[in-house]
Amino acid sequence: MQKHIKYFFSSPETRTQMLLYYATHDQMMSTLVKKLENFGYRINFSWRLAHGQYDPIVLSLKNTKGVVGNLKDFFANNAPKANITLSRRAGLASNLHHFLHELVHFAQDIEGQLNFPMIVKDQPVSLLREQDFIDLYLFNEAHAATEAIRASHRLMIRHNIPEAWWGCYLSRDWHDLSSRYHNDLGNRLNEMHAARRCFEGWYKLPLRKIYQKKAQMVFSYFKSLSSDYVHADFCMNSFLKDRDYLPSYIYHSDPVYC
Numbered sequence: 137m138q139k140h141i142k143y144f145f146s147s148p149e150t151r152t153q154m155l156l157y158y159a160t161h162d163q164m165m166s167t168l169v170k171k172l173e174n175f176g177y178r179i180n181f182s183w184r185l186a187h188g189q190y191d192p193i194v195l196s197l198k199n200t201k202g203v204v205g206n207l208k209d210f211f212a213n214n215a216p217k218a219n220i221t222l223s224r225r226a227g228l229a230s231n232l233h234h235f236l237h238e239l240v241h242f243a244q245d246i247e248g249q250l251n252f253p254m255i256v257k258d259q260p261v262s263l264l265r266e267q268d269f270i271d272l273y274l275f276n277e278a279h280a281a282t283e284a285i286r287a288s289h290r291l292m293i294r295h296n297i298p299e300a301w302w303g304c305y306l307s308r309d310w311h312d313l314s315s316r317y318h319n320d321l322g323n324r325l326n327e328m329h330a331a332r333r334c335f336e337g338w339y340k341l342p343l344r345k346i347y348q349k350k351a352q353m354v355f356s357y358f359k360s361l362s363s364d365y366v367h368a369d370f371c372m373n374s375f376l377k378d379r380d381y382l383p384s385y386i387y388h389s390d391p392v393y394c
Contacts, residue, residue, distance in 0.1 A: 140299075143228040152179045154228065155235045161295045162287045168239045175246065176217040179235075181224040187309075188234030190241035191219040192252045218242045233303030233310070237284035244276050249379065251370075253358055260358050262368040271372055273351035278338035279386070285314050286331055289321070313337055332385035 143154055160166040193216050220238045222231045244250050251272055253260035264272065288300035304310040305318070313334050320330035338344065376386060 140228050148179070148181050151181060151231070155179070155232055158232055158291070158297055158299065159236060159239065161297055162290050165236055165239060165287050168243050171246065172218055172239065172242055178217050178219050180219070180221045182221050183224045185221055185223045186225070187223060188238045189221045190238040190245070192245050192250050193218070194252050194255060229299045229303035230307065231303070232300040233284060233288055236287050236300055237280050240280040240283045241276065244280070247379065247381065250276060255361070260361055263358055264368050264370050266355050268370045268372070269355045270348060270351040273354070274339070274344065274347055275372070277347050278335050281310065281313065281338050282331055282335040285310065285317055285334055288314070289317065309343055312341065328383070328385050331383065332389050335385060335389050
């Protein structure tokens, strides 16, 4: 109880250090934290936000001439950082679970998995077709939710750090998925099979409709910037097969895209 009280009344800097400290107890999340620290980051706490938010890095160049040089200039002059925002109203349990979730989104971003368009002269160079954009957006949410639940459970079972687990288990959004995952493991289901059921179960949540609307809004924003852009060739299955860092349950799960 003492650490929960300390966390709630702590400064943003102390909150951040506590989240990083607990996350690094999990091997996978420790790797992501190191990548986050090497890349550079800002973790903010907002009274208006109830959950967590990761802001994807969108490259915006002045022109296409000498793109490599432009990219070097962009990173040299802008020093982009990963931006994660968490709820100031939430306690340690909720913030820690959402931090793990947003860490996965950061990993997706630096691996090119979010596939947000490059902006040149305030216009997107290319853009996925709307349904492809939505499919990928939903996939990334299901992937992040599953990995955050798995990591939260590992922290509880292997390291006696239950906060992140209670953050998802007691939440309205993630209770059903985390409860199913926990029960599957309790029934001695193979962990990867339990993770697959968790991933597939995300698509059946009422929450999916909310994320689908968000994806449509993001797509509409990029589309509104210009009508003169190239549709990028895209096949979800081929896109995912090129990413061998993804866990194996991804390749044995529904939905099948193309």
